[in-house]
Amino acid sequence: MPELPEVETIVRELKSYLPGRKIKNVTVLWDKTFLNLSPVKIEDQSVQSLGRRGKYILIYLERSVLIVHLRMTGQLLFQQKGSGVIRADHLRVAFNFQDGSALLFNDVRKFGRIYHLQNADEKLQKVGIDAVDPTLTASGFYRMLQSSKMNIKAFLLSQRFVAGMGNIYVDESLFRSKIHPASVSDKIKRSAAKRLFDEMQAVLSFAIEHMGSTISDYRDANGKVGNAQNFFYVYQQQGTPCVTCGNPIKKIKHAGRGTHFCETCQKLYV
DNA sequence: CCATGTACCTGAAGGC
DNA sequence: TGCCTTCAGGTACATG
Numbered sequence A: 001m002p003e004l005p006e007v008e009t010i011v012r013e014l015k016s017y018l019p020g021r022k023i024k025n026v027t028v029l030w031d032k033t034f035l036n037l038s039p040v041k042i043e044d045q046s047v048q049s050l051g052r053r054g055k056y057i058l059i060y061l062e063r064s065v066l067i068v069h070l071r072m073t074g075q076l077l078f079q080q081k082g083s084g085v086i087r088a089d090h091l092r093v094a095f096n097f098q099d100g101s102a103l104l105f106n107d108v109r110k111f112g113r114i115y116h117l118q119n120a121d122e123k124l125q126k127v128g129i130d131a132v133d134p135t136l137t138a139s140g141f142y143r144m145l146q147s148s149k150m151n152i153k154a155f156l157l158s159q160r161f162v163a164g165m166g167n168i169y170v171d172e173s174l175f176r177s178k179i180h181p182a183s184v185s186d187k188i189k190r191s192a193a194k195r196l197f198d199e200m201q202a203v204l205s206f207a208i209e210h211m212g213s214t215i216s217d218y219r220d221a222n223g224k225v226g227n228a229q230n231f232f233y234v235y236q237q238q239g240t241p242c243v244t245c246g247n248p249i250k251k252i253k254h255a256g257r258g259t260h261f262c263e264t265c266q267k268l269y270v
Numbered sequence B: 001c002c003a004t005g006t007a008c009c010t011g012a013a014g015g016c
Numbered sequence C: 001t002g003c004c005t006t007c008a009g010g011t012a013c014a015t016g
Helices: A004-017 A138-146 A152-157 A167-176 A190-209
Strands: A023-028 A034-036 A047-053 A056-061 A065-069 A074-079 A091-097 A102-107 A113-117 A250-254 A257-261
Touching: A004 A047, A004 A056, A004 A074, A004 A190, A065 A074, A138 A190, A152 A167, A152 A257, A167 A190, A167 A257
Parallel strands: A034 A113
Antiparallel strands: A023 A091, A047 A056, A056 A065, A065 A113, A074 A102, A091 A102, A250 A257
């Protein structure tokens, strides 16, 4: 489910809720979700700060860190003390704070993971630079493309070069920059690479402003749906006319994923 | 190095 | 009303 804009929305909200709250205990209802790999105990530690790298949520405690990945259907919900009980029909892990509030991990498909670690670095070794990191530039992005012979869809989905893009925002960014998803990364011209970089930034910041996209399961930390799904040009728009040329948007299987694009507007670089 | 398939899970939707 | 298949915002791992 969630890609960079959805994860960013959750992190921004949690920044206003979690710092300073002290963990009383942790309830684990599905063992595989919570990997407790730190020798330091989690009880009695306070949340210090929040961070994000790609789709990973980082919750820094005093002596260790929690790394959360929502995968397809994970939700991180903040349960205020005393207010109505937040909906969590598939609760897997609950972090209960001493003041009576709680952070709930709800996840229908059980793919989501929470790692309790000494240090975040080990887990993030193979994750590329965050897609909205201000130090990432169009020319830096072009250099990364030059280093790879993967098709551009797989390149963007891999998280190895740039982290945070998923199936929705890859398809939207490729459409808006007029690049065919099967294009070979190191064959993409400098000007097209610049276009792709700029459209990635535009697509992601627009989605963040609209609190992410809800297809089915995504909810923010308050349990609310996003709004960016109302503005897709190609994702799940197969059959509808392309906004540029009017030909129907196509859906194919590519890089193992449903892939939406316009075959007349998007140029194939090979 | 790269592409493809499978596994991990549940539930919704569509075909018959 | 079933029953069966396919598909889903992701990633890790095995195999050519």
